[in-house]
Amino acid sequence: MFGQGLIKGLQITWGRLLDKKHTVKYPYEKIEMFPRFHGRFELDVEKCIACGLCANACPNKVIEMEKEKVDKKQFLTKYVMRIEYCLFCGLCVESCNKDALKFTNVLDMNQYRRSWVRLSLVDRPAPEAAEEAPKEETPAKTVKVEAAAGQAPVKEG
Amino acid sequence: MKTQTYSLNLGPQHPSTHGVFRIILELDGETVVKATPVPGYLHRGIEKLAEARTYTQVIPYTDRMDYLAGMLMNWGYVQAVEKLMGIEVPERAEYIRVIVGELSRIASHMIATGAYGGDIGALTAFTYTFRDREYCIDLLEMVSGSRMTFSYFRVGGVADDLPGEFYPAARKFLADLPGMCDEYDGLITGNEIFQARTKHVGVITPEMGINYSLSGPTLRGSGVNYDLRKVRPYSVYDRLNFEVPLGKNGDCFDRFRIRIEEMRQCGKIIQQALDQIPEGSIQAKVPKVIKPPVGDAYAEVESSKGVYGCYLVSDGSPKPYRVHFRRPSFINLGYLAKLCEGWKIADVIAILGSIDIVLGEVDC
Ligand code: SF4
Numbered sequence: 001m002f003g004q005g006l007i008k009g010l011q012i013t014w015g016r017l018l019d020k021k022h023t024v025k026y027p028y029e030k031i032e033m034f035p036r037f038h039g040r041f042e043l044d045v046e047k048c049i050a051c052g053l054c055a056n057a058c059p060n061k062v063i064e065m066e067k068e069k070v071d072k073k074q075f076l077t078k079y080v081m082r083i084e085y086c087l088f089c090g091l092c093v094e095s096c097n098k099d100a101l102k103f104t105n106v107l108d109m110n111q112y113r114r115s116w117v118r119l120s121l122v123d124r125p126a127p128e129a130a131e132e133a134p135k136e137e138t139p140a141k142t143v144k145v146e147a148a149a150g151q152a153p154v155k156e157g
Numbered sequence: 158m159k160t161q162t163y164s165l166n167l168g169p170q171h172p173s174t175h176g177v178f179r180i181i182l183e184l185d186g187e188t189v190v191k192a193t194p195v196p197g198y199l200h201r202g203i204e205k206l207a208e209a210r211t212y213t214q215v216i217p218y219t220d221r222m223d224y225l226a227g228m229l230m231n232w233g234y235v236q237a238v239e240k241l242m243g244i245e246v247p248e249r250a251e252y253i254r255v256i257v258g259e260l261s262r263i264a265s266h267m268i269a270t271g272a273y274g275g276d277i278g279a280l281t282a283f284t285y286t287f288r289d290r291e292y293c294i295d296l297l298e299m300v301s302g303s304r305m306t307f308s309y310f311r312v313g314g315v316a317d318d319l320p321g322e323f324y325p326a327a328r329k330f331l332a333d334l335p336g337m338c339d340e341y342d343g344l345i346t347g348n349e350i351f352q353a354r355t356k357h358v359g360v361i362t363p364e365m366g367i368n369y370s371l372s373g374p375t376l377r378g379s380g381v382n383y384d385l386r387k388v389r390p391y392s393v394y395d396r397l398n399f400e401v402p403l404g405k406n407g408d409c410f411d412r413f414r415i416r417i418e419e420m421r422q423c424g425k426i427i428q429q430a431l432d433q434i435p436e437g438s439i440q441a442k443v444p445k446v447i448k449p450p451v452g453d454a455y456a457e458v459e460s461s462k463g464v465y466g467c468y469l470v471s472d473g474s475p476k477p478y479r480v481h482f483r484r485p486s487f488i489n490l491g492y493l494a495k496l497c498e499g500w501k502i503a504d505v506i507a508i509l510g511s512i513d514i515v516l517g518e519v520d521c
Pocket residue numbers: 057058059060061062063081085086087088089090091092093
């Protein structure tokens with residue numbers, strides 16, 4: 001009989017009328033992302049040895065870093081990600097031997113201005129020569145680093 | 158009465174062209190006299206970009222061709238590199254590739270099905286397939302961390318093992334899949350209006366399909382039994398039991414219908430792969446810097462749109478000398494101009510949708 005298919009279709013849609021909702025009211029409600037989610041990057045400055053492997057692994061030259069030699073050791077002074085060019089492929093995270101660079105599951109990185117998109121993970125001066133820079137100064141530097149990391153206008157999306 | 162033909166631009170900004178695709182239609186009233194497809198609006202020069210990147214760094218770019226089935230795009234490329242270097246991929250990695258590849262195919266076919274419903278005017282179908290696709294993509298996100306551009310394959314294996322939570326979630330999805338397909342069949346395939354719009358429209362004869370090098374559901378809709386997974390099994394497809402759905406008439410309806418059938422078969426394949434998957438390594442031993450020997454290689458996989466191939470030329474350096482992708486959507490489009498002749502404007506939309514193109518892949 002002509003029209004049977006139409007009736008069947010209507011049955012399906014009516015059957016779904018009182019179904020549970022499949023959507024959430026973003027941004028008021030958020031879904032928990034999976035642990036492997038490729039969200040905003042996070043850099044553990046303590047672990048990073050400024051080897052540059054991550055920057056080399058990147059297909060799009062997203063990672064810009066500057067370092068200075070302090071005490072025969074490389075000291076990371078700047079670590080900026082040009083997120084607008086990032087493919088979120090994860091090759092950088094994969095290449096880091098020290099487990100310093102990681103993805104978080106923060107997903108909203110949208111900004112009102114293009115220049116704000118850039119993600120500055122480290123921006124700090126190198127300490128003076130070792131004799132003048134006592135050990136206690138290191139924690140203070142770390143605090144400063146955290147402040148720099150939060151430079152993005154919307155800190156937690 | 159003397160009448161004149163006129164030309165009409167369809168696209169590039171038109172939702173029915175599935176992206177930035179343009180067809181110049183020469184019309185006599187509503188009837189198409191001549192159709193001239195104009196691709197190229199999304200050209201990014203991926204093949205050229207690849208020449209300036211290392212072999213691993215090319216992988217994220219392949220995702221961006223058929224972004225609806227990114228896993229399958231990764232697959233064809235890494236297979237070519239592996240062939241060039243003679244790398245043996247561990248069995249577990251092959252099974253994981255099959256699982257994520259078929260999930261990607263399901264996700265892609267869901268879009269094809271829903272979007273085609275939308276093209277014909279059954280927009281409800283679109284919401285149904287997109288609802289289910291989210292669950293499919295959830296699985297892929299669990300595995301790879303991304304929802305569309307996965308970059309999950311690596312030369313010699315895959316980036317990461319399947320997480321523990323994947324297995325129950327995948328089994329649940331597979332259990333729901335036949336019900337989802339029934340729903341699409343009930344909503345769209347059985348709909349008389351839909352059938353009237355698509356049956357006997359845009360018929361591709363098997364000979365023409367073969368002559369124009371069509372592949373994938375577009376070719377199989379005409380009843381030509383050509384699926385790479387069967388005729389030249391790669392990976393572990395020879396150990397998996399599945400059928401290749403075929404059409405009879407080669408019309409829009411058949412091309413549409415077999416995609417839903419294929420989803421059911423994909424479910425079967427994943428089920429078997431999950432049952433058979435062995436323990437072991439997920440990554441073959443490959444050198445840190447991938448430097449294939451001088452030479453060339455060509456590898457193909459059956460993507461959701463058809464036969465996707467990758468041709469690689471190496472000059473012995475860490476970067477490919479030349480990469481070429483055989484993109485099924487692009488080649489399937491080759492027949493579009495002929496196919497549209499003599500049909501009405503509305504049928505052009507039905508025909509174009511039934512070929513299921515994705516512009517990222519057409520323009521590359
Ligand atoms: S995710 Fe990919 S594109 Fe982004 S910074 Fe890392 S390597 Fe570069």
